[in-house]
Amino acid sequence: MLKKIAIFRTTPLIVGLILPSAWCVSGAVLMAQAPAAATATGRQLGTVTAVTGTSLTLKTDAGQVVTVNVADGARILQLAPGSTDLKSAQVIALTNIAVGDRVLVTGTAGNDVSTFSASRVILMKSSDIAQKHQMEQADWQKRGSGGIVSAVDAGAGTLTIAVGPRKVSVVTSSATQYRRYSGDSVKFEDAKPGTLAQIQPGDQLRVLGNKSDDGSSIQAEEIVSGSFKSLAGTIATIDAAGGKLTLKDLATKKTYTVAITENSNVRTLPPQAAAMFAARAKSGTAGVGGAASPQGSGQANGTSDEGRPAGGGRSGGDLSQMVSRLPNKTIADLKVGDAVMIVASQPDAASSVVTAVTLLSGVEPILAATPSGGPAMTLSPWSLGQGAPEGGGGQ
Numbered sequence: 001m002l003k004k005i006a007i008f009r010t011t012p013l014i015v016g017l018i019l020p021s022a023w024c025v026s027g028a029v030l031m032a033q034a035p036a037a038a039t040a041t042g043r044q045l046g047t048v049t050a051v052t053g054t055s056l057t058l059k060t061d062a063g064q065v066v067t068v069n070v071a072d073g074a075r076i077l078q079l080a081p082g083s084t085d086l087k088s089a090q091v092i093a094l095t096n097i098a099v100g101d102r103v104l105v106t107g108t109a110g111n112d113v114s115t116f117s118a119s120r121v122i123l124m125k126s127s128d129i130a131q132k133h134q135m136e137q138a139d140w141q142k143r144g145s146g147g148i149v150s151a152v153d154a155g156a157g158t159l160t161i162a163v164g165p166r167k168v169s170v171v172t173s174s175a176t177q178y179r180r181y182s183g184d185s186v187k188f189e190d191a192k193p194g195t196l197a198q199i200q201p202g203d204q205l206r207v208l209g210n211k212s213d214d215g216s217s218i219q220a221e222e223i224v225s226g227s228f229k230s231l232a233g234t235i236a237t238i239d240a241a242g243g244k245l246t247l248k249d250l251a252t253k254k255t256y257t258v259a260i261t262e263n264s265n266v267r268t269l270p271p272q273a274a275a276m277f278a279a280r281a282k283s284g285t286a287g288v289g290g291a292a293s294p295q296g297s298g299q300a301n302g303t304s305d306e307g308r309p310a311g312g313g314r315s316g317g318d319l320s321q322m323v324s325r326l327p328n329k330t331i332a333d334l335k336v337g338d339a340v341m342i343v344a345s346q347p348d349a350a351s352s353v354v355t356a357v358t359l360l361s362g363v364e365p366i367l368a369a370t371p372s373g374g375p376a377m378t379l380s381p382w383s384l385g386q387g388a389p390e391g392g393g394g395q
Contacts (some may be wrong), residue, residue, distance in 0.1 A: 055070065056105075071119055074119050145207055149200065161205055176220045180198055203226065243259060268329055341360045
């Protein structure tokens with residue numbers, strides 16, 4: 001039984017945060033670099049779905065299907081993901097373009113919105129994007145941290161986040177990139193470019209950057225933030241057919257109905273890992289980098305032979321990073337009485353129905369670790385690595 005268990009705020013997972021994808025950044029650069037003349041004629045940005053002779057079928061980022069006829073003499077360029085200057089682009093042939101590649105075309109719209117005549121095509125190969133994406137995900141696993149925003153000093157350009165029981169200073173600069181999530185989606189394609197001004201205390205945040213030696217500060221290169229509802233308690237009822245469960249939130253004592261959808265990330269923390277993180281919470285060592293872990297949990301539970309969450313050494317001590325590596329479950333794997341931590345969509349003021357973004361079961365030791373009311377550990381609704389933050393963040 002859970003006794004005097006305190007609730008704590010949690011942070012979003014890239015469980016699905018896609019870290020900023022290479023094309024999202026480069027595409028923005030390309031759009032900005034396109035000459036003024038192109039503005040008058042038009043442009044389309046999207047993914048190639050078919051190549052036939054001298055024409056491409058393109059699904060644009062707006063969801064439209066467009067047939068692009070490549071004019072004779074059209075300039076076709078290939079740009080590497082992450083490139084910020086067209087001077088580095090290589091001249092290629094139309095035959096180098098394949099299904100799945102990303103292209104930016106400029107030219108003239110046809111008589112209807114479904115046709116387009118291209119005078120220039122800029123290509124980014126899907127294989128290059130995938131490789132870039134994998135590198136970004138690995139970087140987030142190594143240098144990414146997450147927490148709940150406890151203070152914002154816009155004048156100084158600093159944020160304070162709670163990472164477990166610790167306070168960590170996030171130092172921004174003019175070069176820091178921001179992305180912002182809303183609603184119940186943590187898909188990177190649904191995130192929008194953001195600003196420091198949008199971030200408020202209570203928001204969930206993930207940051208990529210170099211940490212100080214003692215882990216008390218981070219120089220932010222990229223920040224992904226959002227406002228989500230954090231719940232913790234025991235499951236009271238389950239409607240597996242309807243994809244819903246109810247629980248009484250330990251903090252507010254309010255009963256919520258939680259919808260579990262195909263986009264919800266449902267994970268179960270292995271008992272040994274739960275005990276490890278609970279011990280950290282009790283000792284006050286949970287947070288960036290974590291503390292030394294008991295030995296012998298093994299790779300089968302998503303941890304290293306030394307007991308640390310696999311991947312990234314000391315930085316692997318982040319609960320959110322470990323959760324992102326656990327296998328996904330379904331509502332059928334849950335049972336009444338399970339202790340859970342949930343990150344969900346923000347409900348309307350008068351609503352008690354939320355949609356789960358991330359649900360983690362097997363957490364009774366963690367919740368019980370801080371009966372005095374302090375935060376036990378941070379959980380994130382997005383996981384760095386799946387989907388397209390899912391690379392800087394998809395899943």
